[in-house]
Amino acid sequence: MSNHPVETVSTSSDKVKVALAICAVIAGVVGFYILSDKPTLVRASALVVGLVVAVAIAWTSEAGRQFLEFARESVRETKKVVWPTRKEAMQITAVVFGFVLLMAIFLWGTDKILEFVLYDLILGWKK
Template identity: 75%
Template sequence: MSNNPVQTVSTSGDKVKVALAVFAALAGVVGFYALAGQQTLLRASALIGGLVVAVLLLWTAEPGRNFLAFAKESVRETKKVVWPSRKEAMQITGVVFGFVVIMAIFLWGTDKLLEVVLYDLILGWK
């Protein structure tokens, strides 16, 4: 663990930016509800303004940049996924549905068998 003062200042500065971003977002939401009697455009502007300020503050902080890089990488990875065709999706769904039906019948049969063994043979209840 290094005691780099520049990194410490950057980290605490980032914490302040994140805290300010949260405050700006909350201020936008509070402003939206505080202006309940005003026009919808004014209320929406307060909300959007608070959210825009929050995003801009997060963009300048290291955690915000890391999140943006993560989001871009997630989109890039999603584009690499080979999605099944409609026919393949229907076939897979059919297999799953068939398995569920077979398991339901099996569990029903097991339950009935245990019911007969327990109530009729062991306890003698009919």
């Protein structure tokens, strides 16, 4: 057994916070559509305010803190990635395009051979 058990128990206050966050998102979306006769800036503001309130509420829950830690770890992992240089990326792209072209020619050839065998030899439907 591990010395670091994963805490997945959520309290009722966390559930209420998540429910409130969902309600804030829904309120923002509903506000966006209810304000359809208003300028786009007002409608977008209602949507953004709903999302910001939802994020603020969710941030204080255990699930929100776990998500924040997950996001931080994800950023740390992406910093460890060794990205290809421009030259390597161009070479890899050329190989992919070459392979796609080769497969297209192969599939076209296979189709034409099967068409000849099926229609000309087997069925005798000469064009």
